[in-house]
Amino acid sequence: MNDxxxxxxxxxxxxxxxxxxxxxxxxxxxxxxxxxxxRAQEPGxxxxxxxxxxxxxxxxYYGAFAAVSGVSFDIAKHDITALIGPSGCGxxxxxxxxxxxxxLIPTARVVGRVLYHGEDIYDPEVDPVxxxxxxxxxxxxxxxxxxxxxxxxxxxxxxxxxxxKDLDDIVEQSLRxxxxxxxxxxxxxxxxYALSGGQQQRLCIARAIATEPDVVLMDxxxxxxxxxxxxxxxxxxxxxxxxYTIIIVTHNMxxxxxxxxxxxxxxxxxxxxxxARTGRLVEFDDTGKIFxxxxxxxxxxxxxxxxx
Amino acid sequence: MSVLNTAPVGYRSLKDVDAQAxxxxxxxxxxxRIMMVAMATAVVPLILILWVVVQKGYQVIxxxxxxxxxxxxxxxxxxxxxxxxxxxxxxxxxxxxAVPLGIGAAVYLVEYGRxxxxxxxxxxxxxxxxxxxxxxxxxxxxxxxxxxxxxxxGTFVGAVAxxxxxxxxxxxxxxxxxxxxxxxxxxxxxxxxxRRWQSVTRVVLPAAAPGLATSSMxxxxxxxxxxxxxxxxxxxxLTLITTFQGERQxxxxxxxxxxxxxxFPAGIARAWGGALxxxxxxxxxxxxxxxxxxxxxxxxxx
Numbered sequence: 001m002n003d004x005x006x007x008x009x010x011x012x013x014x015x016x017x018x019x020x021x022x023x024x025x026x027x028x029x030x031x032x033x034x035x036x037x038x039r040a041q042e043p044g045x046x047x048x049x050x051x052x053x054x055x056x057x058x059x060x061y062y063g064a065f066a067a068v069s070g071v072s073f074d075i076a077k078h079d080i081t082a083l084i085g086p087s088g089c090g091x092x093x094x095x096x097x098x099x100x101x102x103x104l105i106p107t108a109r110v111v112g113r114v115l116y117h118g119e120d121i122y123d124p125e126v127d128p129v130x131x132x133x134x135x136x137x138x139x140x141x142x143x144x145x146x147x148x149x150x151x152x153x154x155x156x157x158x159x160x161x162x163x164x165k166d167l168d169d170i171v172e173q174s175l176r177x178x179x180x181x182x183x184x185x186x187x188x189x190x191x192x193y194a195l196s197g198g199q200q201q202r203l204c205i206a207r208a209i210a211t212e213p214d215v216v217l218m219d220x221x222x223x224x225x226x227x228x229x230x231x232x233x234x235x236x237x238x239x240x241x242x243x244y245t246i247i248i249v250t251h252n253m254x255x256x257x258x259x260x261x262x263x264x265x266x267x268x269x270x271x272x273x274x275x276a277r278t279g280r281l282v283e284f285d286d287t288g289k290i291f292x293x294x295x296x297x298x299x300x301x302x303x304x305x306x307x308x
Numbered sequence: 309m310s311v312l313n314t315a316p317v318g319y320r321s322l323k324d325v326d327a328q329a330x331x332x333x334x335x336x337x338x339x340x341r342i343m344m345v346a347m348a349t350a351v352v353p354l355i356l357i358l359w360v361v362v363q364k365g366y367q368v369i370x371x372x373x374x375x376x377x378x379x380x381x382x383x384x385x386x387x388x389x390x391x392x393x394x395x396x397x398x399x400x401x402x403x404x405x406a407v408p409l410g411i412g413a414a415v416y417l418v419e420y421g422r423x424x425x426x427x428x429x430x431x432x433x434x435x436x437x438x439x440x441x442x443x444x445x446x447x448x449x450x451x452x453x454x455x456x457x458x459x460x461x462g463t464f465v466g467a468v469a470x471x472x473x474x475x476x477x478x479x480x481x482x483x484x485x486x487x488x489x490x491x492x493x494x495x496x497x498x499x500x501x502x503r504r505w506q507s508v509t510r511v512v513l514p515a516a517a518p519g520l521a522t523s524s525m526x527x528x529x530x531x532x533x534x535x536x537x538x539x540x541x542x543x544x545x546l547t548l549i550t551t552f553q554g555e556r557q558x559x560x561x562x563x564x565x566x567x568x569x570x571x572f573p574a575g576i577a578r579a580w581g582g583a584l585x586x587x588x589x590x591x592x593x594x595x596x597x598x599x600x601x602x603x604x605x606x607x608x609x610x
Contacts, residue, residue: 087508104498106422133501146515155510156500204496211500 050077051117052215052245053098058112060093065094068279071112072291073264075215080237080246082256082287085266086302090279091249092140094219094266098247099135100128110213116215119302133160136213140220142200144192146209149175149184152192152203156211170210177243178206179236198229202236209244216240218248222255253303256287265299358587365584368577373585378546378558381567381575388582390548394463394558397550398542399532401467402474405523406531409471410478417479418486419508430483436476444472445537453541462553468541472529473534481526485519486512522601529593531588535561558588 053075053210060067068090075081083091093102102108121131133156144152153171157164164170171188175181180202184195192203201221209214218237222230237246237259250256256263264284267305268277283290283299294300312554356539372387379386413433417426448469452459459465481514489512513520538544544562568579 098498101495101499104495129501129503139492139495139499141492143490143496145493145496145511155497155502159500159502159506159510174588207496207500271550 017293030265051075052077053247054113054115054118055094055098056113056115058094058097058110058114060090060097061107061109061111062093062105063107065274065276065301066090066278068266071133071281073281073284075245075247076262077245078241079261080241080248080259082260082263083247083249083266084251084253084256084263084281084302085282086268087251088277088279089266091264091266094279095219095247095249098215098217099137099138100131103128133211135212135215135217136208138201138204138208138216138218138221141224142197142204144195144203147192148189149192149195149203150188153206153210155207159211166189174206174210175203177209177240178202179232179239180206196229198225198232200223201229201233205233205236207238209240213244215245215247218246220249220251230255253291257291260287263287263303265294265296267298267302314534348537361580361584361587364577364580366581368581369584373578373581377459377548378563378567378578379574381570382572384574386578388560388563388578388585389561390545390558391563391582391584393548394542395532395560396563397463397465398470398557398559399528401464402470402531403524404530405472406465406474406478407528409589410475410527411520411524413479414482414486415508415513417483419512433476433479436472437480440536441473441534442536442539445469445540448472448537449540460554461543461556463542463549463551463555463557466538466557466559467549469537469541470531470534474531474538477527477530478523481523482516482520485516485523488519489515518600518603522597525597525600526595529590529597530571532593533561533590534566538562538563546576554603 026203051074054086055071055073055075058071059069071094077204083095088231093108096102097110098114098121102110110122116131120126122133145155147155150171153174154164154167157167172181172185175184180199183199184190184203187194192200195203201224204218205221222233225233234255237248240246248256248260262285265282266279267282268279283294283296285295290299291303294303300306372385374387374392375389376385376387377390378388413429417430420426421429431495438474447467449455451457452465452468453461493511493515494507497511502510524584538559538561542557542562543555545558547558549556549557564579564582564586567582570576
């Protein structure tokens with residue numbers, strides 16, 4: 001399925017969709033500071049200790065079945081937290097519970113607490129719409145609206161204030177932060193569909209940050225993109241974490257290793273009698289530790305490719 | 309045929325086909341021929357209708373046909389002006405009622421509708437699509453014309469009957485169009501903190517707009533030719549009527565019906581002319597619906 005996504009992304013009409021070869025990759029790397037360089041600056045960085053999100057024994061149900069069960073960990077400000085694990089381990093479900101997107105699925109139910117700066121986002125007095133405004137989301141497949149690039153980015157701000165005056169400013173700032181401004185500044189009136197897959201995804205990121213969220217959730221944001229577009233998004237995430245807290249679900253372990261500060265590894269328990277698959281958190285730690293000296297055998301097996 | 313584990317047979321000519329395969333090929337050709345005959349038989353009456361209507365109708369169509377009111381059936385000349393006007397008048401009112409209501413109901417079914425109530429609405433719209441049109445006429449007649457409300461015959465009650473005929477078509481066709489809007493767009497809107505209503509008005513409806521126009525046009529094409537509901541509501545008139553309600557109103561199908569049921573060649577010839585015009589109008593709306601529908605802006609690569 002991912003292969004098909006990637007190929008359809010390649011067909012998108014734009015300069016990014018040239019044939020992938022090594023020189024193109026080198027060029028893309030030259031264009032901006034490489035991740036390796038960025039990573040090298042990392043150890044000196046003062047890690048924020050402020051906790052933005054706390055998961056406290058969170059279990060997500062679809063109907064009677066738990067998709068992921070008993071998850072507890074903290075997410076620190078300005079960190080990139082990666083959720084990894086095999087298919088069906090509930091990492092996407094868990095991500096969607098963090099901004100109450102799962103409320104939209106009729107049978108979905110959450111037990112346990114998700115604290116946002118200490119406030120339970122599932123408190124009956126909390127409006128899910130408000131949660132989604134603070135905690136934005138970028139989806140697996142680029143999903144721009146069938147509107148102009150400008151209108152796509154202005155969508156969020158206009159929801160709150162239809163007559164916002166500084167819209168031009170917000171749009172420009174958001175596109176700049178999403179590293180898309182230079183590519184689209186002359187064609188803001190064109191449809192978002194006219195962009196390549198990678199540009200569309202950056203447009204979706206610009207759209208998400210235009211609402212000035214605090215946290216950005218990314219659900220496999222690169223799975224439909226080619227390696228060059230993926231690299232761009234990863235660099236972008238590195239830039240964005242100065243201002244935002246990012247949580248990313250990824251199937252790509254190199255990606256988790258490259259971009260994230262902390263990693264949560266999930267696994268799936270299959271109950272053959274009921275046919276139920278329930279995910280659970282195995283290990284949550286610094287990414288460096290997860291990928292070099294994991295505490296659990298299951299983690300090591302998965303990251304070294306001995307699993308599945 | 310053969311057991312697995314046998315060694316490969318080796319080369320055999322491609323033209324060396326066994327009896328079973330030849331039998332299958334014959335069955336295949338036979339099936340294709342039968343389907344072609346079925347298709348041709350189905351198309352013949354359609355083409356005949358078109359041909360007869362054009363052949364018999366084109367002679368009476370000239371400027372006076374649109375400019376003059378209907379003549380007594382035995383006399384030549386005159387036109388269907390009152391019918392064209394009446395149909396346009398009735399349709400405008402009927403569209404104003406059926407399209408917003410129908411699209412509203414479809415939005416409810418797709419965006420809000422869950423559980424029992426929605427499936428009940430869906431079931432009854434399905435039933436309504438199949439209701440004989442004379443029942444609708446009878447219903448409006450019983451309630452509005454002589455019944456509890458008692459406002460008599462007229463343009464408005466005719467429009468109510470036509471709107472009732474159009475409504476289920478608008479609802480079901482619009483529902484299908486709204487379902488075509490990918491959920492990924494709704495999720496994107498919700499992810500940005502949109503309320504349901506905001507996602508409907510800013511994302512779903514604009515994305516589905518061409519489709520909604522198509523569904524409305526299909527319903528118009530259907531409603532414009534309805535005769536039975538009008539017999540008991542608009543009743544028909546021989547002159548141009550501009551009154552909203554209270555006076556008998558004319559309509560194209562009614563004039564065709566009245567002219568064709570009289571034994572006078574002049575009236576029957578005009579009926580064919582009216583039929584040709586009605587056919588042309590219906591065709592325009594149907595083709596228009598196709599063209600607009602093909603411009604559907606919704607796109608999802610999956």
